[in-house]
Amino acid sequence: KNEVEQSPQNLTAQEGEFITINCSYSVGISALHWLQQHPGGGIVSLFMLSSGKKKHGRLIATINIQEKHSSLHITASHPRDSAVYICAVRSEYGNKLVFGAGTILRVKS
Amino acid sequence: NAGVMQNPRHLVRRRGQEARLRCSPMKGHSHVYWYRQLPEEGLKFMVYLQKENIIDESGMPKERFSAEFPKEGPSILRIQQVVRGDSAAYFCASSPMTGSNTEAFFGQGTRLTVV
Numbered sequence: 001k002n003e004v005e006q007s008p009q010n011l012t013a014q015e016g017e018f019i020t021i022n023c024s025y026s027v028g029i030s031a032l033h034w035l036q037q038h039p040g041g042g043i044v045s046l047f048m049l050s051s052g053k054k055k056h057g058r059l060i061a062t063i064n065i066q067e068k069h070s071s072l073h074i075t076a077s078h079p080r081d082s083a084v085y086i087c088a089v090r091s092e093y094g095n096k097l098v099f100g101a102g103t104i105l106r107v108k109s
Numbered sequence: 110n111a112g113v114m115q116n117p118r119h120l121v122r123r124r125g126q127e128a129r130l131r132c133s134p135m136k137g138h139s140h141v142y143w144y145r146q147l148p149e150e151g152l153k154f155m156v157y158l159q160k161e162n163i164i165d166e167s168g169m170p171k172e173r174f175s176a177e178f179p180k181e182g183p184s185i186l187r188i189q190q191v192v193r194g195d196s197a198a199y200f201c202a203s204s205p206m207t208g209s210n211t212e213a214f215f216g217q218g219t220r221l222t223v224v
Contacts, residue, residue, distance in 0.1 A: 095142075
């Protein structure tokens with residue numbers, strides 16, 4: 001079992017829909033990151049969380065430390081949100097990131 | 110303030126050649142991480158360096174791969190005698206310090222193709 005599990009693996013949505021991507025992890029962490037990667041592109045950091053909730057524009061990220069679970073929400077989704085969304089955790093004992101497999105999101109107009 | 114700069118963006122090598130991937134961290138960042146993304150797979154940690162020191166190389170293949178981060182200049186990931194299985198996207202990330210609240214900034218990646 002991977003230390004970081006994401007669901008769903010693939011997600012297709014209609015423009016305007018509310019989207020949720022989930023991330024569960026099995027290790028103690030000091031921080032959790034949500035990242036975005038466009039096809040052939042670089043990796044952009046969306047959020048870094050150690051507790052609670054953060055919001056940036058149409059994106060919201062939450063984390064529940066006790067349940068070892070985080071969610072990324074996209075409100076009023078748009079085709080330009082189509083990308084791979086990756087959850088990554090930083091172990092409480094080290095500095096490296098451990099990544100989920102990613103969620104491929106496609107938003108259709 | 111330029112972000113993390115990686116070059117080249119694309120690199121094609123024949124089997125048996127050497128590949129050198131460069132990463133210039135953000136200004137003021139002294140910590141560099143290399144990650145590899147194999148086709149159809151997730152990102153995997155390779156090595157963590159500070160200036161002139163390798164801190165954690167637990168993700169590096171035992172042979173042919175090496176990394177350095179000299180006092181001056183970019184960090185270099187070097188792959189000797191490349192094989193087709195080395196074809197992947199290699200990402201570098203940098204941070205100003207270590208610790209739980211450290212944001213990591215990623216480069217655009219180097220896409221290595223071994224033919």
